[in-house]
Every structure is written in C-alpha cells, then in structure tokens.
Amino acid sequence: MKPAIATDVLIVGGGVIGCSLAYWLAGEGLDVALIDRHDLNTQASGCNAGSLHVQIMSFQLKLTDERSRRRVDTTLRMYAAGVGVWQELSNTLDTDIELHVDGGLMIADTEAQLCVLEDKVKRERASGLDNRIIDRAGLRALAPYLSEHLAGAEVCPLEGRVNPAIATPSLARGAEARGARMFRHVELRAIERDGRGFKAETNHGPIRCGRIINAAGRLGPEIAAMVGIRLPPYEGEVLHMNVTEPVEHFVDHLVQHAERRLTFKQATTGGLLIGGGWPAVVDQRTGLPISLRTSIQSNLWIAQQTVPRLAHMRIVRTWAAINALSDAGPLLGEVPGVPGFHNALFADAGYTAGPIVARLVTEGLMGRKPTFDIHGLGLYGA
C-alpha cells in the first residue's frame, strides 16, 4: 500500500507501542499515519508470551547500583499502572483480548530463596504493591498444581496475561476506526528537516509530517540516528517459547521461578505457554530466529519438576523471537534539541508497558501533565 503524502504525526513501528500510540493520538483528533517495514504486530509484539509482568524479576535483583535500583522501582510502578491501562482497554476495544489479572507467583525451592523474596516484597510494598509471601502450606492451598517440594512463593495480585495475537490487532483496528492510516511494508530510510516538520524518506517515497514518533522497538536507535541522536544500542536477545496441547483449565496464575529460568501460564485455549529466557539463535541461512533443542529440553525439564502433571502432556509447538535489551531504561517523549521528534522506546517487559508508554508519550505530545508520575524514568524533559 502507498504511504500518506502528508500527515501531522508519523508513527514509525506497528508493534504494541506504535499501535497504542495510533489509537490514543487518533482519539485526540490528530491526523495520524503509522508505517511498519513488515506487517503490523509481526516482531516482538506479535511473538511474545503475553505475560503481564509487574513484580521485580529475579535478574533485576542483581542490579544493585543506585541508578538501576531507582529505575527498577519506578518501572515497577509503571508496570502496575500499565496493567490498569490494559484493563481499561479490555473494556473499550472491539474484541475479547483474553485479559486475566488473576495474580502472579514467584516460586521458591528453598527457605534461602524465600528469604530473598521476603526482602523483595518489602521493597515492592514501599512502591505501593500489595505483594506478600506465602509458605509451603499456603502455596499448596493456592496452587495445588505445583510440586509439593516448593518452599513457598511471593504472590503479586496484579500480574496476569493478555493475548498479543488478539490485543495488538484490536488496537490497530481501533486506531483505524478513529481515523489513523496504517501502512504495512513501508520502511523509513532517512529523515530530513522540512521547515518546522520533517520529510521522511521511505521505500514508497517521501512522507511529509509535522512530528515523528520513534516506536521502532529494538531498531529504535537506528531511527534516532537519522536525526543525529545517539542512543545506547539495543541488544537483541533471541528467546524461545513452548506450547503444550490444550487441556482443561488448571493453572490460574502467571508463574515464574525465583532463581531458575522458568515462566508459565495457561492460555485461554488451554495450552500451557512455557518459557523463561532460554536462549535461541538466528538461523544464518534464513535470518529467522529458531529454537534450540538443548534449550527446549532444559526448559521443559524444569517445568516438569515444578508442575508434575506436565510429564503427561505433549508439546505441540515452539517458537523463537528477538527481544530488546537495554541498560538505558525507557526513552519516552520529545528529544531536547530536536523539536517534533519523540521516542517511545521501552525494553524488558514491553508488552505489559506498551499501552501506558503510548499514553505517556501521547500526553507529552499533547502538552498535558502525565497521568503517571514519571520521576526517575528516562523521560525527556522530566
């Protein structure tokens, strides 16, 4: 499809952040066009696990310098607020996005792990979360599907899941219904100043626009470089996920392990989605991410230790995709010295945060005070 010739706001990237931006900004009555070099929701947003993560993850506990700690604590509050935005969207979007906020468990094998979780809960409660520790008996009562060898768990009531294969397309349809123009297979290649706005060069010719929002995910630094901004590079982390055959519903929570690489939950269709950050690779021949047998076996071995019933269930599918990792933290809002150019970049659990990121960038672009206290985030101008 041919791109728009002119628009007020050009969004680069059709993942969850770009589609949410198109949804909110078109809702403000702005003239909005979105471009993606592929189809919409085909990169990280369309290939992720759909977990709504809120609590501090175990790898984040290893970030002990003051700046990282502050960032983790602030993004923690942002994730919590982000789940609220997903709940709001589930009431307004045109379809059931399979949103469930039934709580998350971070499980511990040993008393020592449980002690670490107790300290973590204190930190999270200081940020306003209602997390708590449960012991072995409490865990048996709450989640009888888990191994009886577990020592206990941390409960985070705000965690849950959403279906990315439904939610992002629903946001995109909502944006189009509000007047946004969405262009697939249009790649941004260069940006020039054009009066007070920009001329965006694409593989389908130029787009003139008043403002540009960089929602290009892990390729965000490349887009920023087009206007002379050097962002810290995003590292691509290739990960895999496994899906079991569908069975009747028996797992209510989003479960992750305090030390081992394991996350899982049960999808609405009945299949268990099992992951946890096991490495995958990019196939040199096709350039596409593929799963590694060793990672699948290790991931499933830990899963089976944790959920004994898994020993009798079959894996029907596995997939791999590239996540963005960055030390920079969220990069949101208009860049000082480049009027009209905004970043909307968020690594880590970016599907959970996608809609709130888009809402904050929208509020900044509209000149409104953010509805979420952004102090401590890398929000430009904060």
Ligand SMILES: Cc1cc2nc3c(=O)[nH]c(=O)nc-3n(C[C@H](O)[C@H](O)[C@H](O)COP(=O)(O)OP(=O)(O)OC[C@H]3O[C@@H](n4cnc5c(N)ncnc54)[C@H](O)[C@@H]3O)c2cc1C
């Ligand atoms: C396997 C896996 C599991 C994950 N699990 C979870 C999870 O359970 N929960 C969670 O919260 N997060 C999870 N994540 C992370 C989450 O998926 C991402 O943080 C989030 O989707 C990022 O959204 P985005 O819109 O910024 O980026 P993307 O979805 O990557 O979208 C960016 C878009 O920009 C486009 N683009 C790039 N350059 C250009 C250009 N020059 N011109 C035009 N378009 C361009 C790309 O084609 C892409 O479609 C997971 C990620 C992976 C890979």
